[in-house]
Structures are given as structure tokens and as C-alpha cells.
Amino acid sequence: MHNPDVYIGTIKPLGQGVSSAIAKRQVDGSLLLTLEGLEGDEQAALEYHGGADRALCHFPREHYAWLRQQFPEQEGNFHPPALGENISTLGLTEDNVFIGDIFRWGDALIQVTQPRQPCYKLNTWLQCQDLSLQLQQSGRCGWLYRVITAGKVSGDRPLELLTRNSEMSVAQAIAIAYSMPFDEEQYRRLMSAAGLAASWQKMMQMRLLNRKIEDFNRRLFNSEKKE
Numbered sequence: 001m002h003n004p005d006v007y008i009g010t011i012k013p014l015g016q017g018v019s020s021a022i023a024k025r026q027v028d029g030s031l032l033l034t035l036e037g038l039e040g041d042e043q044a045a046l047e048y049h050g051g052a053d054r055a056l057c058h059f060p061r062e063h064y065a066w067l068r069q070q071f072p073e074q075e076g077n078f079h080p081p082a083l084g085e086n087i088s089t090l091g092l093t094e095d096n097v098f099i100g101d102i103f104r105w106g107d108a109l110i111q112v113t114q115p116r117q118p119c120y121k122l123n124t125w126l127q128c129q130d131l132s133l134q135l136q137q138s139g140r141c142g143w144l145y146r147v148i149t150a151g152k153v154s155g156d157r158p159l160e161l162l163t164r165n166s167e168m169s170v171a172q173a174i175a176i177a178y179s180m181p182f183d184e185e186q187y188r189r190l191m192s193a194a195g196l197a198a199s200w201q202k203m204m205q206m207r208l209l210n211r212k213i214e215d216f217n218r219r220l221f222n223s224e225k226k227e
Contacts, residue, residue: 002089004105005061006031006155007081008041019044020121022084030154033108035147038086052146053113053197059085059142060093066140071128082126085142089159094139099173100165100195107151109162113197115174116142120222132220139174144197168193177203182213 007024008031021042032039036055043050061080068075080088094115101112118132118141128134135141168190176186177200187204190196207213217223 002091002159003157004058004087004089004155004159005080006038006153007086007088008038009081009084010040010042011044020084020125022121022125024081024084024086026081026155028155030106030152032150033105033110033147033153034150037147038153041086053199054144055147056086056110056145057084057116057142058087058089058092058145059083059116060140061088061090062093063140063142066138070134071126071131074126074128077126083122083142084125087159092159094141094143094171094174095169097143097170098164098166099168099170099190099193101161102148102163102165102195103145104160104162106153106157107149108147108153109149109151110145111148111195112170113144113146113195114200115170115177116144117219119219123221136174136178136216136220139171139179141170141174143170146195146197165195166193168196173200178216182207182211184208 006027008027009021009024011019011021012023013019021044035052037050038056064078064080067078071078097112099112103110118135120132122132123129173190176190180186187207191201191204203214
């Protein structure tokens with residue numbers, strides 16, 4: 001079992017015409033986790049953030065040491081919750097957390113739905129031009145949850161794995177989505193993972209339909225692919 005640090009934030013301007021709720025603050029004590037997320041937490045750009053399949057963001061605390069090494073000029077910035085996560089723990093990583101895993105957290109039940117998709121707002125927020133790309137290429141993305149049962153949660157209540165529902169780790173999902181060449185068999189394998197977010201089901205279906213991998217540049221850098 002793993003006791004989490006818990007963070008919430010409200011939407012604020014980041015500059016360059018961009019708004020985000022990436023600036024989080026730690027919450028001590030009990031708070032309500034609803035089907036849409038933690039009470040008092042907000043998300044901007046709802047087509048990419050929030051919603052039933054993306055109610056909570058979890059980023060492993062151990063990744064921050066790697067980030068400080070990668071970006072020494074900004075090392076003072078790399079401490080939880082710098083990446084806008086709601087949950088930070090030690091001991092849970094992309095390698096040992098699986099798509100569809102159901103955890104008990106306090107009175108609530110939550111399920112892993114997808115890896116986080118790093119975006120350009122991280123670059124702006126932490127003043128690192130290729131931070132989102134580095135996270136994606138290294139597989140240090142974190143992951144998202146849906147809330148199966150709402151309830152009271154807190155940092156004093158551990159995350160307890162109840163059921164494992166697939167053989168697809170978050171690390172494997174990241175590798176299939178971002179590091180491999182086009183592979184229909186692997187896309188179908190990922191889609192078969194119980195609990196996978198609807199948006200990831202759609203992403204894999206579109207790859208199979210279009211016979212190509214989508215352009216990552218708009219998400220990673222807020223730019224279109226240059227031919």
C-alpha cells in the first residue's frame with residue numbers, strides 16, 4: 001500500500017494566451033473525490049483534460065530526481081506537484097501499474113485508464129522547451145484514473161490495489177503508443193486491455209483506419225508537423 005500526497009488547483013493564466021490548472025497546492029485532511037475528480041480541483045481545455053476517464057492524474061515522485069538531472073538549470077522547479085499531478089507516491093511506477101488496475105483509496109474506488117499524454121503546457125509552465133518530449137520518450141508520463149465509486153479520500157489513506165484486470169502495464173501502453181513503428185497487432189492488444197480510456201480506444205482505431213500514426217507535434221509543442 002502507498003500513501004499519496006494529494007494536490008488540487010484552479011485555472012490560471014500561464015502566459016502566451018494559455019490557461020491551465022497545472023499549478024497545484026497540497027491538501028491535508030479529508031476531501032471528497034467525485035466522479036469528476038477531487039473537490040476544488042479544476043481542468044482547462046476539457047477536450048484533453050478531465051472528464052470521467054481522466055478524473056485524476058498520478059505522477060511518480062521518484063521521477064523528479066531524473067528530471068533534475070535532465071534539466072539542471074531548472075532543478076529547483078522539479079518537486080511535486082510541478083507537473084500538475086493530483087497524486088504523488090513512491091513505489092508506484094509505469095512498470096508496476098497496469099491499465100485497468102482498481103485501487104481502493106479511502107472510501108473511493110479508482111481505476112487506471114491511460115498514460116498521461118504530456119503536452120506543451122508543461123514546457124511553458126516549467127520553462128523547458130522539450131520537457132513534454134523528454135517525458136514521452138523516456139516513458140515517464142504518469143497515468144490517469146476514472147472514479148468508479150466516489151467517496152472521502154486523504155493523504156493518510158493508502159492506495160491499495162484490489163484487482164488487476166489486464167496484462168498491459170502503463171509502460172507497455174506508452175511504448176506501443178509513442179515508441180514503436182506502426183503495429184496493428186500491438187494496437188489491437190492495447191485496445192483489448194480492460195478499462196482502457198475511450199479516447200485511447202479511439203486513438204488506436206484511428207491509426208488502424210488511417211494506417212498511420214498521428215502527428216504528436218501539436219500536443220508536444222503546440223505546432224504542426226513541418227514537411
